[in-house]
Structures are given as structure tokens and as C-alpha cells.
Amino acid sequence: MPTNLPLKEMTLEEKLAACPSCGNRNIKKVRRNWTGSFKGKRYMVPNLQYYECPDCGEKVYDRDGMREIEAHSPAFERMHPKRRSA
């Protein structure tokens, strides 16, 4: 597999250089409103940053992204009640 990605970008994206699902190296960081659902209940995380594979549609979240999702998800509501981080 050829690695002709610019080094500059590799340092930023080194955590996720390829799609974990299909191996596509074009997976890229996006930032948009993200909608998820939990037990049929929909919720939105505005302006979430995550990685999306243009090939298979796989979405990958980094630590910050996971925390954002958890902060909005009804699934995690009980784990940190009324706690808001800036």
C-alpha cells in the first residue's frame, strides 16, 4: 500500500490514518451536527468532530468526541447527572 500522504497531515491524523473497518486511508476528520439514537430516542450532538470514511461510511470518534456524545446521550445521563463541562 503506497503511503504518499503529506507528513504534515500525518502528524495531526496519526491516531487514525486508515479506516478501521475497510482500511481506506482517505478517512477524514469532519465536524457537523451528529445525530444518534438510544432506545428509539433521538438526540443530537451539535458541531461534533469525528472521523468519517467516505468509502464505507464508518464513523470513528476520538476521546473528545466520545465525551461529547456521552454528555448528550440519554444512555449516560445517570453517570454524570447535571454535570456540565465547558
Ligand SMILES: [Zn+2]
Ligand atoms: Zn471505511
